[in-house]
Amino acid sequence: MCYGKCAKCIGYHLLILAILCIVANILLYFPNGETKYAQENNLSRYVWFFHGIGGAGLVMLLPAFVFIGLEEEDCCGCCGNATCGKSCAMLGSVVAALIxxxxxxxxxxxxALALVEGPWCLNNGNWDYPFANSNIYYLRDHSTWSQCVEPNNVVVWNVTLFSILLGLSAIQIILCLIQIINGLIGGICGACCCQEKSQSYVC
Structure with missing residues (x-):
């Protein structure tokens, strides 16, 4: 079933993206490879939302593995027919895609919120968000990044990693939407084929 092969391909891509998101989120806890800022709780608030580890990482593993195994899944031969079972499995994958x-x-x-707010850093002797009211103009004006004295290069670190997470999660959404369409078409077409086979058996 070509729909199952398509889902399997999407699943493998989602698996790779999920691993990358987990790695990117973990790196946010260690600016420049230093652990003291996490221990002192001097990290941006959005780092602690586990959006890359949880949302685009562990949660994404569920649909990824469902899609990977979809080609061989037949719901134990739903209605006593393997083709009908695959149709049921394809429709079920839509739920996983929504997750x-x-x-x-x-x-x-x-x-996106983290990029708008900017990093938490040492600025003029105080820890705060120096770019919180800049309406993300700081992203274009690199000369303002020197306001953050500590952690060193924290603006580059945060902007890079949060941008990576933003991009990877956007790709994940697109792939899941493709699978929703693939699952619906595969499920409906499979159901129609099953219905035609059932009618032919009656005749």
Missing amino acids: GVAGAGYCLIIS
């Missing part, structure tokens, strides 16, 4: 959209959507929203 994936929710997880990736959470990651995308948190990443």
Whole structure:
């Protein structure tokens, strides 16, 4: 079933993206590879939302594995017919895809909010969010990044990793939406084939 092969391909891509999101989120806890800022709780608030580890990472593993195993899944031969079983499995994958959209959507929203607010850093002797009211203009004006004295290069670190998470989660959403369409078409077409076979047996 070509729909199952398509789902399997999407599943493998989602698995890779989920691993990358987990890695990117973990790196946010260690600016420049230093652990003291996490221990002192001097990290941006959105780092603690686990959006890459949870939303686009662990949650995304569910639809990824469902899609990967979809080609061989037949719901134990639903209605006594393997083809009908595959149709049921394809329709069931839509639910998994919706879960994936929710997880990736959470990651995308948190990443966007983090980029708008900017990093938590030492500025003029105080820890605060120096770019919180800049309406993200700081992203274009690199000369303002020197306002953050500590952690060193924290603006580059946060902007890079949150942008990566934003991009990866957007790709995940697109792939899950493709699988929703693939699952619906595969399920409906499979159901129609099953119905035709049933009618032919009656004749």
